[in-house]
Amino acid sequence: SSGINAEYGGAHSPHIVTSSVIVDMFPVHFSSRMLDDTCAALSLIDVEGLTSRDEASEQLAMQIPSQAERNFILSNLVRTKTGWKWRINLPVISDHVSNIRGYPQGTPPSDTPTLFAYGGNSDYMTPERLEEARRLFPNAQFLEIPGAGHIVHMDQPELFYTAVSDFFTKHGSILK
Secondary structure, three states: OHHHHHHHHHHOOOOOEOOEEEEOOOOOEOOOHHHHHHHHHHHOOOHHHOOOHHHHHHHHOOOOOOHHHHHHHHOOEEEEOOEEEEOOOHHHHHHOHHHOOEOOOOOOOOOOOEEEEEEOOOOOOOHHHHHHHHHHOOOOEEEEEOOOOOOHHHHOHHHHHHHHHHHHHHHOOOEO
């Protein structure tokens, strides 16, 4: 996803980026099924017939049980003068999932100071992904944020803000 692209760009553009924070994303190539399933669920929402964002959330509840994840995803649903529409280009994302589903394989390690902050309740973090992140980012710090799922900044905003602020205070701003 876009997190993977930012992760790669930050790691391999030391002339631009001095440090980076990566949130509940790991430098691995993953199955597109999760993103495929999310796109399919979003495409089933009758956007033209919606009366509220809560109604869209109800329609997604079976496919995306986490209320926090639904709220995050539905932040891309905006009200217009005539109804509701997606802020994102859902058909293009759906058609190009295979191009955005993972970290480029064969990428060399990065020395960029990096903080990996991940939710203690997240399905994204596995021991294998953590091991690969340590291999590709040997100078990285890893912080599990308890009580957070994949949407760390929404689940534990104060813990997340403190961790990110402390990291950037120690390592300087993100851009040169």
